[in-house]
Amino acid sequence: MVKQFYQAGQLIFLEGERARGIWFVVSGLVRIVKQSSTGRIQTLCALNRGRCFGTCPLFSSEINPATAEALEPTTLAVLPQTAFKEVSRQRPALALILLSVYGQRLAQLAHLSEALGTWSTADRINNCLLTYADYGAANPVVRLTHEELARLSGTVREVVTRHLAQLEKSAIVQAQPRLIEILNLGVLQSTWLCKAATP
Amino acid sequence: MVKQFYQAGQLIFLEGERARGIWFVVSGLVRIVKQSSTGRIQTLCALNRGRCFGTCPLFSSEINPATAEALEPTTLAVLPQTAFKEVSRQRPALALILLSVYGQRLAQLAHLSEALGTWSTADRINNCLLTYADYGAANPVVRLTHEELARLSGTVREVVTRHLAQLEKSAIVQAQPRLIEILNLGVLQSTWLCKAATP
DNA sequence: CCCCTGATGTGATTTAGATCACATCGCTGC
DNA sequence: GCAGCGATGTGATCTAAATCACATCAGGGG
Numbered sequence: 001m002v003k004q005f006y007q008a009g010q011l012i013f014l015e016g017e018r019a020r021g022i023w024f025v026v027s028g029l030v031r032i033v034k035q036s037s038t039g040r041i042q043t044l045c046a047l048n049r050g051r052c053f054g055t056c057p058l059f060s061s062e063i064n065p066a067t068a069e070a071l072e073p074t075t076l077a078v079l080p081q082t083a084f085k086e087v088s089r090q091r092p093a094l095a096l097i098l099l100s101v102y103g104q105r106l107a108q109l110a111h112l113s114e115a116l117g118t119w120s121t122a123d124r125i126n127n128c129l130l131t132y133a134d135y136g137a138a139n140p141v142v143r144l145t146h147e148e149l150a151r152l153s154g155t156v157r158e159v160v161t162r163h164l165a166q167l168e169k170s171a172i173v174q175a176q177p178r179l180i181e182i183l184n185l186g187v188l189q190s191t192w193l194c195k196a197a198t199p
Numbered sequence: 200m201v202k203q204f205y206q207a208g209q210l211i212f213l214e215g216e217r218a219r220g221i222w223f224v225v226s227g228l229v230r231i232v233k234q235s236s237t238g239r240i241q242t243l244c245a246l247n248r249g250r251c252f253g254t255c256p257l258f259s260s261e262i263n264p265a266t267a268e269a270l271e272p273t274t275l276a277v278l279p280q281t282a283f284k285e286v287s288r289q290r291p292a293l294a295l296i297l298l299s300v301y302g303q304r305l306a307q308l309a310h311l312s313e314a315l316g317t318w319s320t321a322d323r324i325n326n327c328l329l330t331y332a333d334y335g336a337a338n339p340v341v342r343l344t345h346e347e348l349a350r351l352s353g354t355v356r357e358v359v360t361r362h363l364a365q366l367e368k369s370a371i372v373q374a375q376p377r378l379i380e381i382l383n384l385g386v387l388q389s390t391w392l393c394k395a396a397t398p
Numbered sequence: 399c400c401c402c403t404g405a406t407g408t409g410a411t412t413t414a415g416a417t418c419a420c421a422t423c424g425c426t427g428c
Numbered sequence: 429g430c431a432g433c434g435a436t437g438t439g440a441t442c443t444a445a446a447t448c449a450c451a452t453c454a455g456g457g458g
Contacts, residue, residue: 034313042316044309056305059298065306095294099258102301106255107264109308110243114233116315117241117353121415145435154316156416161437177424177435320445344405355446360407376405376454 006070028074205269218256227273
């Protein structure tokens with residue numbers, strides 16, 4: 001298992017490349033993106049400490065279906081494909097864990113597809129705020145720029161800026177450069193709870 | 200393994216329900232959908248003979264992340280969850296096959312997310328035509344109504360109708376009720392090849 | 399045959415939200 | 429201090445596409 005360090009903005013692997021192994025986030029933040037020919041970018045998910053990625057192609061096409069990029073200075077650990085196959089042969093339980101990870105990832109992408117296909121941009125931005133908030137502090141905080149938030153929610157910066165201004169006017173969030181503090185979690189949740197989960 | 204028969208339009212399971220097992224399509228057509236509170240529906244994928252579904256929750260949340268619906272009169276085979284776990288214990292290779300299926304499914308949803316997030320509706324409709332065409336005949340045919348096509352591509356019927364009229368004027372497709380014949384595959388592919396794959 | 403219903407075709411209108419075009423603002427390096 | 433750059437704020441357009449509102453068409457059952 002090899003440790004690797006990446007700068008903010010550095011690409012880890014590209015869509016279409018042959019997969020090299022399975023990656024674990026030791027520290028930092030990684031996002032998985034799809035870029036279309038028109039240059040627009042859709043972020044599929046962002047991954048922090050402890051999460052893994054690059055797993056899709058391990059058992060099927062061998063080709064990365066998307067691009068991975070470091071959002072912050074990030075340390076990763078890579079388990080090369082051959083080593084991974086070795087380990088998984090020795091420990092069959094690993095496959096079950098991976099299946100569970102895959103299942104969650106599928107559910108999350110299904111959710112994203114629903115959001116992109118049927119929600120308004122405002123709803124998608126709210127959803128992203130909730131999804132990427134750090135719930136550690138007294139008030140949840142989102143450490144992303146408007147630009148990054150826009151790409152996560154499938155829109156453009158200006159729309160995010162305007163929507164956040166709106167939320168700030170309603171005292172639902174408190175915006176600072178590169179950081180959004182959520183003051184009223186309940187309101188945000190209520191707008192999207194009615195969309196998402198059926199209990 | 201139990202065989203079950205469903206009418207066109209009948210729901211097989213609902214999002215949020217506890218998963219009962221893994222399903223195989225023996226004949227007919229099934230679609231996996233997400234429905235938002237506003238009533239709009241996003242179809243995630245359509246599955247024909249030989250494909251399986253309902254697999255996501257088997258190893259993680261136990262909750263179906265989406266709804267499954269029969270589009271045609273459809274015969275399914277169900278392997279209950281307990282039986283499935285039994286089989287997978289006896290045959291570890293099964294897990295690897297499932298991982299491969301999951302990987303493909305993930306790649307497909309990643310692709311859908313890109314399409315929904317960054318493509319124009321026209322591109323998405325073209326993409327759906329190619330994805331859901333039956334390539335058996337001389338000319339590929341798509342056996343879907345405009346309504347169904349709209350839900351697969353995340354738009355509304357009128358837009359599909361208009362776009363198909365456009366394609367028909369350019370002699371790229373030949374439309375008949377409930378059936379679209381693709382006359383010029385190359386043109387359709389060229390519009391989306393430049394979006395999708397990097398070789 | 400005719401009525402009914404589901405599938406289509408098509409215009410007119412509306413609007414969310416993408417684009418463009420700048421103005422600030424705050425930090426970093428020199 | 430100030431030049432420069434990345435993040436943000438904001439107005440003024442522009443436009444793809446959703447919505448609304450009908451007309452038509454084709455098949456199936458009684």
